[in-house]
Amino acid sequence: MFVEPSARAIRVEDPEEVEKEAGRSSKITVVPEGAEWNAVEQVMLQRRSIRKYKKAQVPAHLIRRMLEMGRYAPSQGNCQPWKFVVIRDSAIIQGIEDFCVGECKKTSSAIDYASMPAGSFKRFVTRIKAKLFNRLQPNMMHPVPVSGITAIAEGRFAVFHHAPTVILLLMDKRGIGVPPIDIGICGTNIVLAAQSLGLGTCWIGFSKFLNQSPEWCVKLGVEEPYEISEAITVGYPVGNPTHLIARETHEIGWFEDGKKQVLY
Amino acid sequence: MALLSKQERRHFPDWDDSEQCKFHRVAVDLEKCDGCKLCTIVCPSNVLELFVDGNGKKKARVKENHRGCISCNNCYAICESGAIEASHHYDFVGYYRQLGRGEFSKPRIF
Known part of the structure; x- marks a missing residue:
């Protein structure tokens, strides 16, 4: 069907005018320079890959809470290419x-x-x-x-560092765009939520070896078009590994006011 | 334009050559170490050990000829007396040479 070009053009309205007219303008949050870390930033800075856990099991509702944060992760085309397998049975983990x-x-x-x-x-x-x-x-x-x-x-x-709980992140290989990225974002939500709940986590890339075992795939319910993308171990950390550490700075190309700067 | 030369891109370093593969190292400041032993417990690769120094005090140190520090930095993060720091992060020659890295720094507030 032929549509007049004028009809196809997007009506240009200033979104800020619209919110003002509606009397529903959102406020711009002002964070002053040099402000202390907020709670979320603090969690991000203190999260570490924990590889020594206490024997105590993590309550099931906390695992559900973490997975709920994973469920709300952004994904390409909102395709949500993940599925979770939670293992809390020590014989299976072994x-x-x-x-x-x-x-x-x-x-x-x-x-x-x-x-x-x-x-x-x-x-x-x-x-x-x-x-x-x-x-x-x-x-x-x-x-x-x-x-x-x-x-x-x-x-x-x-x-798997003898963790009491292991979460397998399964990826739907048909995911939109680059599904491993979505799995990474989903898992990041999970590990940050865990940190905020006082739990330690570690990403286990070697869990991918399990895809090579038809027996384990059957047992764990890993079927086409899913595959194990990553695993996350969860438990209470031994000690308090919360001391902030130094890390490399990375090059930042910064374009502003017609100039390019290199920052670190 | 490439940051790695053609030669570098073709060169995969030998894993057992410490000149080609420099792994992460941590250093313990014996003055500050109070011998709490936690770093030796959390190290997943068993790289640290406790020893008794000349004054009969327990201190932590990096084992000699160790293989396998995985640069997790948990010893650094768990040390409440601030005695452990990374002395250098890993770097490699050839294909895996680290690029675009600046100085080490603790979290900076802007």
């Missing part, structure tokens, strides 16, 4: 721990040439394999996760 440790052991023995005897043929071949894999999967094969995999394989580090 089971997924053992499976992920096993996968780390396999991965480590396939790629960790650094732990093989110097000058050996095995080390020579493994190094070539690892370098090739590194080039193909530069994100997964970053030296930091690789050293994590080695530490888990050697039993120096746990996958």
